[in-house]
Amino acid sequence: GNQLNINYVQGDNTSISCLTTTHPLQSLTVKLRRTNQDKDILMYPDISPASEHQRWSVRKDAGNVTLDLKQIRLSDAGHYDCQVYKDQDCLNVIQFDLKVK
Numbered sequence: 001g002n003q004l005n006i007n008y009v010q011g012d013n014t015s016i017s018c019l020t021t022t023h024p025l026q027s028l029t030v031k032l033r034r035t036n037q038d039k040d041i042l043m044y045p046d047i048s049p050a051s052e053h054q055r056w057s058v059r060k061d062a063g064n065v066t067l068d069l070k071q072i073r074l075s076d077a078g079h080y081d082c083q084v085y086k087d088q089d090c091l092n093v094i095q096f097d098l099k100v101k
Contacts, residue, residue, distance in 0.1 A: 014072060018067060021063065023091075025065065027086060031082070032067060081093055
């Protein structure tokens, strides 16, 4: 997978592309987590969004499955991985490091 290092200032918004695909977003499962934690931050389609993670969302933009994070906070800094599945097949994993100042 690709390792992205991304630098932000508090209050910024960001978009991170996880996968380019022809599959409709509705047919995919997207999981985002901090690399060192077992709890998913975001799970699409999400049946019970945890309130603290409503700043994260997923959309499909011109063939790209894209993560959006709005109003970045210092507490968002860290190492993440994003996995995209079609049924049981993992189509892609990207890892990124979010730095916030």
